[in-house]
């Protein structure tokens with residue numbers, strides 16, 4: 001089928017690389033343009049939950065994922081002195097609780113996808129992977145999409161897939177300004193690698209979570225015991241001046257967490273040296289349509305639910321599977337393929353995006369009293385007498401995650 005249509009994928013994150021892999025497998029010539037100069041490392045553990053587990057299996061990613069799978073055994077909520085107040089082993093909610101039963105770091109999952117792309121057989125579509133470049137200008141008519149890249153090159157494509165994340169410029173170029181679609185949910189979140197702080201009190205493979213008024217601090221184990229991953233989130237009004245200003249983001253973190261207990265002083269000391277500091281708004285993307293003409297959006301660009309949902313990667317990979325499957329099924333009728341993709345994915349997105357504001361509030365009690373109450377409630381919820389309630393909750397989660405995936409020819 002090679003040469004039937006030419007697709008440009010904008011963004012080489014999980015969504016972009018997953019859709020590129022499936023398109024190439026279907027014999028569709030694919031160009032990927034990624035603004036960074038190389039694959040972007042970093043990112044915390046991402047969960048493969050619900051249908052994305054099945055998608056990863058169908059895409060043949062499981063052997064690669066198994067090689068990088070993180071040893072995460074549970075989550076423990078701690079107080080200022082590091083005393084465990086509520087323990088949630090990974091299996092507590094059937095692998096669908098705070099810790100999913102398949103966790104892999106975002107950078108490693110991206111590597112698995114790139115390795116699969118590199119290993120494609122000769123009969124696959126032709127790949128053109130361009131790092132360090134992005135779309136400067138995009139115009140479309142009913143026959144083609146003309147693109148001028150920042151590098152100066154120009155080219156025509158049959159279709160463009162915008163997989164360039166929460167702050168997508170494809171979305172801005174084709175659908176309208178960011179403010180029209182991105183909804184701030186009341187908090188910022190940062191992820192970065194730190195030297196493992198002394199005195200966490202954490203058992204091997206356990207994630208520690210320490211709520212303080214208005215913020216939450218977590219330490220996740222790294223495959224390398226010398227390092228850990230820090231996750232800090234804080235509830236404040238939106239502040240546009242933080243966007244892209246790493247020094248201001250780190251200052252905010254220091255101000256918000258000054259004087260906190262547990263291992264927070266060590267984390268704050270390590271923040272400025274973090275090799276992979278990532279900080280962004282907790283935000284949701286809601287769009288009435290994900291396609292316009294020959295351009296379609298995928299992953300966070302289309303339907304970010306925020307890191308609070310733990311489902312960003314699941315949506316990216318499931319959406320990529322559906323979009324590529326539908327395009328391969330009707331390469332000559334992109335309108336039908338885009339409509340089917342949207343019809344299939346939207347119910348899952350609607351379900352996942354529900355109630356995120358409440359989650360943000362629940363995870364960031366404002367006062368010391370609120371923090372004490374949260375720890376007490378979590379302690380009760382995870383206690384032995386409430387086992388029947390957990391069984392009922394697990395069933396409910398299972399029901400919400402039931403999602404019929406269409407089969408596509410391999």
Ligand SMILES: Cc1cc2nc3c(=O)[nH]c(=O)nc-3n(C[C@H](O)[C@H](O)[C@H](O)COP(=O)(O)OP(=O)(O)OC[C@H]3O[C@@H](n4cnc5c(N)ncnc54)[C@H](O)[C@@H]3O)c2cc1C
Nearest residue numbers: 011013014015034035043044134164165299300307312316
């Ligand atoms: C470095 C990094 C670390 C992350 N860490 C976490 C984490 O720890 N926890 C979490 O829940 N989520 C994290 N995320 C977000 C998470 O990856 C996504 O929610 C999810 O995987 C969906 O991915 P996506 O491919 O749609 O978007 P993204 O992962 O944001 O990928 C978008 C890609 O597009 C590229 N890009 C952006 N603009 C352009 C442009 N104009 N032209 C070309 N390329 C462009 C970006 O460099 C990036 O590689 C992280 C994202 C990144 C980029």
